[in-house]
Amino acid sequence: MSPTKVIAVEVPDIGDFESVPIIEILVAPGDTVAVDDPLLTLESDKAAMDVPAPAAGTVKELRVKVGEKVSQGTALLTLLPAESGDGEGAPANDGPQTPALQESPARSATGESPGPVYASPSIRRLAREQDIDLSSVTGSGRKGRITADDLNRGPAPPQGAGPGLGLDLPPWPSVDFEALGPVERVPRSRIEKISAPNLARNWVMIPHVTHNDEADVTDLEAWRKQLNQEHAADGIKLTMLAFLIAACVATLKEHPNFNSSLDGDELVLKRYWNVGFAADTAGGLVVPVIKNADRKGLLQIASELGELSGKARAGKLAHDEIKGGTFTISSLGGIGGTSFTPIVNAPEVAILGVTRAAIKPVWSPEESSFQPRLILPLSLSYDHRVIDGAAAARFVAHLARVLCDLRRALL
Numbered sequence: 001m002s003p004t005k006v007i008a009v010e011v012p013d014i015g016d017f018e019s020v021p022i023i024e025i026l027v028a029p030g031d032t033v034a035v036d037d038p039l040l041t042l043e044s045d046k047a048a049m050d051v052p053a054p055a056a057g058t059v060k061e062l063r064v065k066v067g068e069k070v071s072q073g074t075a076l077l078t079l080l081p082a083e084s085g086d087g088e089g090a091p092a093n094d095g096p097q098t099p100a101l102q103e104s105p106a107r108s109a110t111g112e113s114p115g116p117v118y119a120s121p122s123i124r125r126l127a128r129e130q131d132i133d134l135s136s137v138t139g140s141g142r143k144g145r146i147t148a149d150d151l152n153r154g155p156a157p158p159q160g161a162g163p164g165l166g167l168d169l170p171p172w173p174s175v176d177f178e179a180l181g182p183v184e185r186v187p188r189s190r191i192e193k194i195s196a197p198n199l200a201r202n203w204v205m206i207p208h209v210t211h212n213d214e215a216d217v218t219d220l221e222a223w224r225k226q227l228n229q230e231h232a233a234d235g236i237k238l239t240m241l242a243f244l245i246a247a248c249v250a251t252l253k254e255h256p257n258f259n260s261s262l263d264g265d266e267l268v269l270k271r272y273w274n275v276g277f278a279a280d281t282a283g284g285l286v287v288p289v290i291k292n293a294d295r296k297g298l299l300q301i302a303s304e305l306g307e308l309s310g311k312a313r314a315g316k317l318a319h320d321e322i323k324g325g326t327f328t329i330s331s332l333g334g335i336g337g338t339s340f341t342p343i344v345n346a347p348e349v350a351i352l353g354v355t356r357a358a359i360k361p362v363w364s365p366e367e368s369s370f371q372p373r374l375i376l377p378l379s380l381s382y383d384h385r386v387i388d389g390a391a392a393a394r395f396v397a398h399l400a401r402v403l404c405d406l407r408r409a410l411l
């Protein structure tokens, strides 16, 4: 039996970067680690990167300190590999090990105080994106380290929370799918991992009601087509969504509670109108925001819609472009449907769902006959803590009137 050999873990290839500071050391001598467990975190000016353990074992000696600058090949620590089953301690390739780097998304400077929270920069960034206070999350990792699963579980219930405070749900069903038949396991995208817990929180925390109505958009659609012909050379396509944004802003101004947020015992009425729109991308659902939509004409809204949708599909939206919304529109009209229940995008209090417009017979008292009209279904979900049913019905009726005749938006 050969003696157990120690692995010297070095900084792997970190691209063009030199002298990158160590911002966090996640292990101490004596700690046991599994293969791929993060050992320490480096931060370049572009990204934070976790250096994972190349093998399972016990940390023997740290050779660096937090703040020290390192480059490719710098010795970081030594690792005593776990004994293998046949008693041979070391893996075949003992000697210096340069594990593949696990890149974390860029860490933005927020001045977060270190405190007792033990989490990597990538987890801190996820928490910021999901507006989760890390100090309220119980870490299940080594030494209470917070993992992505802990974030998804959400805050720990308050101490002493009894029935009525916690949800007290039975565990999620555990099924051995593979035993039942062939399956394929597909990793969830980063966007899906962020949006899923947010959607679950909003659905659970907000008492949702959805109000359905219809708008006659026959004249609007004729005007849209005419405008698109006139502006064909400009490369701007006026979509129904652009008109919906303008009409929603006009309606929100008349119904300020729909452009608000709950803040404890106060309702914050916002005097700015930033309208988000749900965009379906290969990576998942994102909501870019048209800022100050009240100050923009239809052509500018249409042009920004095109630009933000393109960026959304390319996964290139900046953080600022998905922040600050005051109301959201989710349009499935290009795909189909007659109604649905969109989930309110907290801390907003209402969201408009739009499905496919269709020609329907509408009774005309003037003509004493049914007329073919283009009817657009509208589904408004709202937070019933802030908005009551009558207010929602008035809001959507107002919106339908504006869509029927956009001149009303100027009133």
Ligand code: CAO
Residues within 6 Å of the ligand: 239, 240, 241, 242, 277, 278, 279, 280, 281, 285, 309, 330, 331, 332, 333, 334, 335, 342, 343, 354, 355, 356, 357, 358, 376
């Ligand atoms: N009724 C009938 N037709 C409609 C329509 C409606 N309500 N809305 C759009 N259309 C038509 C358009 O006229 C267009 O037809 P043409 O190509 O013949 O002109 C076609 O559908 C496609 O429209 P578009 O995609 O160019 O424009 P859009 O503004 O409707 O959509 C966007 C843009 C980003 C909203 C869309 O691409 C998208 O991602 N939709 C999905 C949003 C989503 O997933 N929501 C659910 C989230 S869960 O709440």
